[in-house]
Amino acid sequence: MSAAIKQARARRKFFGGMGFHGFGVLASFFFLAPFFWAGLSSLRPGSQSQTPPLPPWPTNGISFDSYATLDTFGSGVWQHTFNSLLVSLSTVVLTVIVSLLAGYGFSRYRFPFKNVFFVLIIATLMIPFQSILTPLFIILAKLGLNNSLVGLILVYVTLQLPFSVFMMRNAFDAVPREIEEAARIDGARDLKLLVRVLLPLVMPGVATVAIFAFLNAWNEFLAALILLSDNDKYTLPVLMTAVRAGRLGAINWGAVQAGVMVMTIPCLVIFLLLQRYYMRGLMAGAVK
């Protein structure tokens, strides 16, 4: 009797597990398939790039034709990848520096209008940047920063600030003040104290800020489309509009697949390597 029950329970558990993982595998297929399809198809020879991707994998040898075709657009894929990397990495570095300083200031000092300033920075979250692109275009022109990667970087840094300053202030709030006092007695002051003593302690916060800054700058499309007008300054998403538009009415889908992979792979690699810090940032944002 008890053996029968045990057997029934084991069977239910087995089929429950089957159902669970059956659903999981099916859903995973839905989320992963487009990436694999594009990745495999991008390795097909140029002669196949206009045919439906069935099967997606290259049937007669791997070829990099699609990537070579992509390279013929704009100023070449290397130039535009370089632009994208330059913009994204500069955004990361500047965002980290500015939000590190501001987070420290907001966490450790008392000064007039402190709360006003903090609310001012956070309140920019309420206003979508899509609604200020028109004046931004003119202001950047007045500053001589129109059609320049520097201008784009500064805009991206500003867009990252509400989240980043908030993250860094919380990170500093979590560091006990005794550590600073001990370091101060040992003679470390101001910036030296911040960089040598405190920076290692808030490193997880810095990692979170850096990942979000990188992904957002790397993926941003609308501001780059509006603010950059020189062909050789385009970031990858803007370059891809030229590929998408095609030549003489014909779109080279191989180049589209290759471009998608060039833009996708860095995001996936960074996310998979630093997932812990990414999720921490997401949770902090969701809870608050």
Next chain:
Amino acid sequence: MSMTIATPLAAADKPRRRARKSRQWQGLLYIAPAIILVTIFFVIPVLFTVWMSFHNWPLLGQPSWIGLDNYIRMFSDTRFAAALSFTAYYTVIATIAIFALAFPLALFVQNERRGVSAYRTIFFLPVVVGLATASLLWVWLANVDSGLFSPILRAFGVTGRSANLLATFNNAFATIIVMVVWKIVGFTMIILLTGLQSIPSDLIEAARIDGASRWQRFRFLTLPLMRRTLALALILSVTGSVLAFDQFYIMTSGGPQNRMISVVYYIFNQSFVSFQLGYGSALSIVLLGILVALSVVQLWLLRVGDEK
């Protein structure tokens, strides 16, 4: 004795207090770079948007003050009305579609079972690629001659001959909704998951022992306790949809018969294609008003959540 100690102390106190005060002022130095950036690239542009919206502002040449004309013009602008109603339609459908899938997925990955963290990661992957990238990927998949969906639909006998998914409004709209769900649902799933995990498990257990069915536990315990999280996920989804641009620009270029022009797309066209920067600014102010109104609704929803 006490006097001799007190005097130097009192004398030393003054500079020390001044030193502490100047130390506190240093805080302003630390936050200065952030404040300068936010002022130049956010506060001034916002104020400037208001200023520009009262002008006829061409790209070249002198702007001229026209008062409220840009705002009056909006009321007779049928294309703007079409953009507003299309954006509203898209927002409602996309939000419903995302939630309809995100909730089951959140419940699915809530189980602490073997492999569940891998599923979480996989479902989340499309979130970290750009919307522009995702749009490009899907416009290829949906292409009639070189894509994937058309031959598959034909193989399953859904369509007789090659179906051009992006040629008609309904099919193109459905394709974009599927793409957006694929891209966004993992994000909403994780937000909902944080809400689910904040519910004490003994509460659910107690209800189960009291004989509450699975549906009753979900309806009368889980849902009310997730109110705050639901409000947050809802607002993020709604604001994101209201601001949609990339997918319409890249996938359909505004869609069959220009029927897929969202509000941001329309502002983009007015400001940077027709170069009517003043009118574009006035439209931006309206968009901003809509978004602020949505934020107020969000705060109200969250407050209601607190009272519960």
